[in-house]
Amino acid sequence: MSAVRNTKQKQLVLSLLKNSGRPMTAGEIYRLAVQQYPNIAKSTVYRNLENLVSRGEVSQGMHQNGESFYSIADENRHLHYMICKGCKMMIDFPKCPLSNVEREIAKSSGFYVTGHSLQIYGYCKNCRDKAKI
Amino acid sequence: MSAVRNTKQKQLVLSLLKNSGRPMTAGEIYRLAVQQYPNIAKSTVYRNLENLVSRGEVSQGMHQNGESFYSIADENRHLHYMICKGCKMMIDFPKCPLSNVEREIAKSSGFYVTGHSLQIYGYCKNCRDKAKI
C-alpha cells in the first residue's frame, strides 16, 4: 500500500519554494517550474501545493485580490507579512500578536481556534522615499 | 455638476446590507437584490459595493477562498470576525490587537501601514457541541 508517491513534479515545486527566499503565487511557481520541466501541468502545481499545505510542509496566505501565495512552513516561526502596495514586496512580520488573544477567545466564547489569517498593508520605506507616498 | 447620483440600485444594496445584521458576499447580496428588483445586474451590485467601500460606508473582508464579504462600516468600531468552519457563521471580534503593533512597525521599519486584514478560523460552540469537532 503506497499512499504517497514522491514524484519529480512534487520535488520540483518544493525545491522552487525552498530556493526562492520569498512567498510565491501558484502562477509564479508554475512559470518557474515550466522552465525546468517544460510539460508540467498547471493543475499538477496546484495539486502539489494543496497537498504540501495539508501536510503542513507549506503554508498558504492570501493577497488582497484573492490570489494565494505559498511559502515553506517553518515550525519554529509563526510568520505573517507586511505587503507593500507600491512594489508588492512582502516583508516578514514575525511578531504575531494573536497567540494570547486566541486563548482568551477560547475561554470566553467557547470558540475553538484552529488558525488565523493576517496581512498588513501599506508602503515600504523604499516606495515612500521614491515619492510614491 | 452632479458627481454622485443616488440610484434605486445603490439604495437597495445599502439597505440589504443594513437589514442583514451580518456580513454578506457580493453573490448573496445580488441574489437578495434580484428578489426586489428583478433585472438588477450583477455588475451593478459589484460597482455599488466598490463605490460604497471607497467612500467608507461599507467595509470589506475576505474569506479563505478569496471571496469578498461586505458589511456596514461603523466608524466607532474596528471589527474583525471569527469564522466557524462548521456552520460558516461569522462572529464579531471587536478586540483588534493590531493598533499598537502597527505603531511599532512604523517606528522600527519605516513601513507606513494603511490597513490590515485579519480573520480567525475555528469552530463555534454550537458546532463543537454537535460533535462536529
Place this chain on the structure above:
DNA sequence: ACTGTTATTGCAACTCATTTTCAATAAGCC
C-alpha cells in the same frame, strides 16, 4: 415641469485563478 448632460445601468462577453474530468503514465511494492 422640460431639457440636456452624463453618471449609472443592464447585458453580454470577458478575464483569470483555481478545479475537475479522464485517459495515460510512472512510483514503488511484489
Place this chain on the structure above:
DNA sequence: GGCTTATTGAAAATGAGTTGCAATAACAGT
C-alpha cells in the same frame, strides 16, 4: 519485470469579479 493505483497532462469547466458599450435615468439649470 510486472502489477496496482497514485499521480500526471491536457483540456474543459467553474465561478468571482471586470469591462465595453449602448440605453437609461438622476438631477442641475432653465
